[in-house]
Amino acid sequence: MEQTIKIGKSPTLKASCQQCSLSNLCLPLAVSDQDLARLEDVVQQGRIYNRGDYVFEQNAPFRSCFAVRSGAIKTSIVTENGDEQVTGFFLPGELVGLDSMSGTHYACSAKALERTSVCELPMDHMEELTHKLPGLQHHFFQLMSQEIQSSHQLAMMLSKRTAEERIASLLLSLSSRFQRRKLSATHFNLPMARNDIANFLGLAVETVSRVFTRYQNQGLLKARGRDVELLDMDALHAIAQEASDAPPCR
């Protein structure tokens, strides 16, 4: 578990990417050792947010993207009608705010799901840096491209998949992202509430709850509140990629 310390939050504290445990997941992976100092000049170690705090709010002036250091963030967009759509969950090593780089204001809100620390990336300075470091520019293109892809995957799920398939997919996505950080792939704490899962997957909370208990009865997982243990990964994978035309046998 990444512990982020530093109680007194000095406003703009230079980040030390070099020593960061996430350096192989985050921006440093695209920067050579001798250029790392230039990255650290731009990146600021941001403040710590408590559960429920906004990292930024929709329609606020856009300035920075944020890299999650510890904790978790959800992003969501709100329509004029007032209904909300959760657009993503972001775990340590992942970048929040890429969808807001096209305008002068944030396109979504970002809320801390638990105690969360971030690094701040002021994008005006960052764009100067990507201009100087082709590798970093390329990495940003890649990150944004991935974001488009995963959003397309979400659209696919929302329009084609059953409730069971969607939830299996989400669990497996979280699982593999925990594993990347050398954490258990089968036993972890959900950073988000059932409500957030439901909203993200386009379901009612009740449906999410029902699927969880169904899976539990089938022995696929064990869940108590946010504590989840995946017991049958193979079965979950099978469900997540269920074919409409089922395989030969059955």
Place this chain on the structure above:
Amino acid sequence: MEQTIKIGKSPTLKASCQQCSLSNLCLPLAVSDQDLARLEDVVQQGRIYNRGDYVFEQNAPFRSCFAVRSGAIKTSIVTENGDEQVTGFFLPGELVGLDSMSGTHYACSAKALERTSVCELPMDHMEELTHKLPGLQHHFFQLMSQEIQSSHQLAMMLSKRTAEERIASLLLSLSSRFQRRKLSATHFNLPMARNDIANFLGLAVETVSRVFTRYQNQGLLKARGRDVELLDMDALHAIAQEASDAPPCR
């Protein structure tokens, strides 16, 4: 209507962005006049595709993005199960393939919906150019960011909106995109089949058909096949952004 000519398709014909009628919608808008030549050195006027032709196919080696010059393109992803999700429709002036810049292979397929001509943007050369031209780099960030946003909007529609709302939204989106090109905002030809609309919006073809006839009976539009005339834009706007908590009157 942009007519793109040039019958004999020489393999790599240098583009002439300067004279292109779409220069105020496309990449040139981010490039100064004196740099335009450098852009033209990279951009290649691609071939012409007939209806049904693939501009590129999912999992083929990624090389280029494409700017639509005339016609229309749909992109879609196919899962292992074989079911397809249309992820976007692209009209003249719009860029296809940004979601594939994170890997070595295309993340989706792009198919011409009608006779379509494109400009090809070899991304290795293009990245060199964006590296030299900060304005162009910034523009690419903007384009990709917009792509993320619109995909989030799609997710919102798929998970929260009724069939009627989704279709009204799509019609209005097309309308405004035609208008940007100085074409009629109220009378146009749908470049895509009902099937594509249904798939994109996460509906069955039958539902799309039913909504069209319902709208026609209500006098909101007149549709005969792909020929569509929007008769009551205000009503369509009202439907597209329908509040769950409806406005005071009704």
Place this chain on the structure above:
DNA sequence: CGCAATCTTGAACACCCTCAAGCATGGTGG
């Protein structure tokens, strides 16, 4: 002109939502 593809229309069913209530959980203050 005739066939194939696309589009439309109808009827029955299914999945998930809504509404409603009961049950855990956790934080707070007496």
Place this chain on the structure above:
DNA sequence: CCACCATGCTTGAGGGTGTTCAAGATTGCG
């Protein structure tokens, strides 16, 4: 420390929007 309340989670019953299945109408193209 426990009572208390708020919040989040679970479970049940009924109904609605859209799907599926099936057939007919229209279009377009060879």
